[in-house]
Amino acid sequence: MAYDFGSLKLGIKNPFKLEGLVNTLAGIAIVGIGLGPLLSVASVIQEDKIRAWIYALLGLFLLIVGLRRAGMGLFQLFRFFVGRSVPTSLSYNCNPSEQDNAKAEHRFTAYNAKQLESMLMGRKNTTFVEPQGWLARLLHSLVPKLITAPYPLRNLAQELFTVVAMTATAFIAFGIASFVCATGLAGAAGNLIMPLMSVMLLVYITLVWRSTGGRLKDGRLGRLQAKGPGSLARLLAFAILVPVLIGYGYGQLNLRPDEAVLFNQMIELVSFNAWPNLTYLLVMVAVVLASTILLFIERMKLTQAHTDVSEYRDNLQESIHPNEIFINTESIVLANRRYQEIPNRSYQAFDPKLNEQSEGKGAFDGQLLIETQPEFKELPHSALFKLCRTAATIVGQTLLVIGLATFAYVVMNGYDIYLLAENVFQSDLIPALRGVRDDAMALEIATPILLPVTEEIDSLIVMLFLSLASTAAGNILARGAHLFWGEMHWDSLLMWMKMEGTYTESKVSTGMSIHDSTRSENVVVRSSITPWIISSRIRTTCFATSGSNNLEMPRYVLDMQKNDAELNEIVGEIKDFLRGRENIASITNENDLANAKNIYDVNQVSRAHLSAPQTPAPGQHSLEEQAAHHQRQEALEKSD
Numbered sequence: 001m002a003y004d005f006g007s008l009k010l011g012i013k014n015p016f017k018l019e020g021l022v023n024t025l026a027g028i029a030i031v032g033i034g035l036g037p038l039l040s041v042a043s044v045i046q047e048d049k050i051r052a053w054i055y056a057l058l059g060l061f062l063l064i065v066g067l068r069r070a071g072m073g074l075f076q077l078f079r080f081f082v083g084r085s086v087p088t089s090l091s092y093n094c095n096p097s098e099q100d101n102a103k104a105e106h107r108f109t110a111y112n113a114k115q116l117e118s119m120l121m122g123r124k125n126t127t128f129v130e131p132q133g134w135l136a137r138l139l140h141s142l143v144p145k146l147i148t149a150p151y152p153l154r155n156l157a158q159e160l161f162t163v164v165a166m167t168a169t170a171f172i173a174f175g176i177a178s179f180v181c182a183t184g185l186a187g188a189a190g191n192l193i194m195p196l197m198s199v200m201l202l203v204y205i206t207l208v209w210r211s212t213g214g215r216l217k218d219g220r221l222g223r224l225q226a227k228g229p230g231s232l233a234r235l236l237a238f239a240i241l242v243p244v245l246i247g248y249g250y251g252q253l254n255l256r257p258d259e260a261v262l263f264n265q266m267i268e269l270v271s272f273n274a275w276p277n278l279t280y281l282l283v284m285v286a287v288v289l290a291s292t293i294l295l296f297i298e299r300m301k302l303t304q305a306h307t308d309v310s311e312y313r314d315n316l317q318e319s320i321h322p323n324e325i326f327i328n329t330e331s332i333v334l335a336n337r338r339y340q341e342i343p344n345r346s347y348q349a350f351d352p353k354l355n356e357q358s359e360g361k362g363a364f365d366g367q368l369l370i371e372t373q374p375e376f377k378e379l380p381h382s383a384l385f386k387l388c389r390t391a392a393t394i395v396g397q398t399l400l401v402i403g404l405a406t407f408a409y410v411v412m413n414g415y416d417i418y419l420l421a422e423n424v425f426q427s428d429l430i431p432a433l434r435g436v437r438d439d440a441m442a443l444e445i446a447t448p449i450l451l452p453v454t455e456e457i458d459s460l461i462v463m464l465f466l467s468l469a470s471t472a473a474g475n476i477l478a479r480g481a482h483l484f485w486g487e488m489h490w491d492s493l494l495m496w497m498k499m500e501g502t503y504t505e506s507k508v509s510t511g512m513s514i515h516d517s518t519r520s521e522n523v524v525v526r527s528s529i530t531p532w533i534i535s536s537r538i539r540t541t542c543f544a545t546s547g548s549n550n551l552e553m554p555r556y557v558l559d560m561q562k563n564d565a566e567l568n569e570i571v572g573e574i575k576d577f578l579r580g581r582e583n584i585a586s587i588t589n590e591n592d593l594a595n596a597k598n599i600y601d602v603n604q605v606s607r608a609h610l611s612a613p614q615t616p617a618p619g620q621h622s623l624e625e626q627a628a629h630h631q632r633q634e635a636l637e638k639s640d
Helices: 017-044 049-077 096-108 113-122 134-142 144-148 151-182 187-215 230-251 257-270 275-300 322-333 383-433 439-486 564-579 590-611 623-639
Strands: 310-313 316-318 345-348 353-356 361-371 375-377 487-510 520-543 556-561
Touching: 017 049, 017 383, 017 439, 049 383, 113 345, 113 361, 113 487, 113 520, 113 556, 134 144, 134 151, 144 151, 144 275, 151 187, 151 275, 151 439, 187 275, 187 439, 275 383, 275 439, 310 564, 316 564, 322 361, 322 487, 322 520, 322 564, 383 439, 439 487, 520 564
Parallel strands: none
Antiparallel strands: 310 520, 316 520, 345 361, 353 361, 361 487, 375 487, 487 520, 520 556
């Protein structure tokens, strides 16, 4: 949508200033972390080129991530350009003056004209659709008020509920696996399965939470997502089958008792304890849920989901042409209700249809669906909501910085551990084991040599999963809080009107006297009008972003309120127009009135002259005398 400049502003401020500041600081911190490896390249390139390349690539990666985040934060701090055409229309805008913008925004419209008409006529809100999927239905059953939230917030709640359900199911699956091992169903491999299952549990939960952060992007929240239990069922089946399969495979090895003891010792030597990372991940889950639940609780306090409308129906008998009614309603009555003199949004063109019949009779009908320019209404958020929103943004960005810093630590120390392991295997381990034939003795000799390496590897794996958990929680918190920063509400009038009826034509003439000098002949149309008007004050919402399409996002109807006083005022203006109509043409121009008065004065003089008695001139006979003389002459001729 084009940026339409106007001197009359809409009073919309940048909602992302504080969030942009936090993003900028986080980006600068990540850039600072990336500069460390980059500045170290020059000092290590002479000693170890591989280490130099690792430092260079790591620093470049962190520099790109940091600059991108800082740039995004600065972008949010820039001026929030708002033209006179925002926000997006509810449906395709048929207003002729807005056709360019209508074509550009059409892909973002959330409704069509038929849906809006159905909402007004049926006193319903099609925005609040039924949840899709087993998990979604469970969540909406536990929190019934959630159905009245906009799609992005409902999707956020569903995503978090789904990931919590999957996390809980994963622990249940781990418990099932423990039961399978404890009851001997997995065979002799029970002691080996539990460490492996704990690692698999950690990997699974980490991947689940990281994928949730990716699904919370703006582009994927425009419609309601379905959430079913399929993944939960697969997870439970996995928890039962994997221990059994591992036990079966271990049984196929046919190890002797002494071999089994050595095998178990080797597994214990290289095994990784996943419980510290699981504990940290659960703490991150608690932080995410606590902040998000508080935000939802405070946001739901502001929810209103009425579906009330005001309605007017009547039958009028007026001497007016039907087209005049439509023209006055659209061009005067509704145009007077423009906000900041911005054209109304016409979702159904007012195209009256006249069905002309014989002898000056006919029928007519026409419909109109219109919305006034939405007026921005700032939500009255509580102090707790603002505090939680700010805290979620700060904590989310902090966790992202911690996660990337930990990742840098893992990469930089991973190469050192690789060199340590290489040195152990080539310098210490092989000579120590040379000539040893007994497996037990070899393991006893190798254990103190390998133990420092395994400890370093374990600590590195712990830091890696800590990095993954921190970035996952940071992404979820940051993107979830962004939705609460960007929610914007609007107030507007939505009105549907239908007029139909019949009309007849007749002539009215004035000034028909033989003495009148001016005459007016008019064709009067007598219309029987049946208007049906339904209107409502609607509250809509959209989720703003930063950039050129900051407010060009789908707009959803959340609340429909009665507006009886406003509708009565509209009907009153229409009736005043009908009563004030003139059916007989008259002269209103002063010059024409002066000319008509002159003609009238001349006619008055002429009529006065004709009505005065006629006196004969001297030496002439009057008409009566001439008639009498003529009669006497005729009588004499007959007597002769």
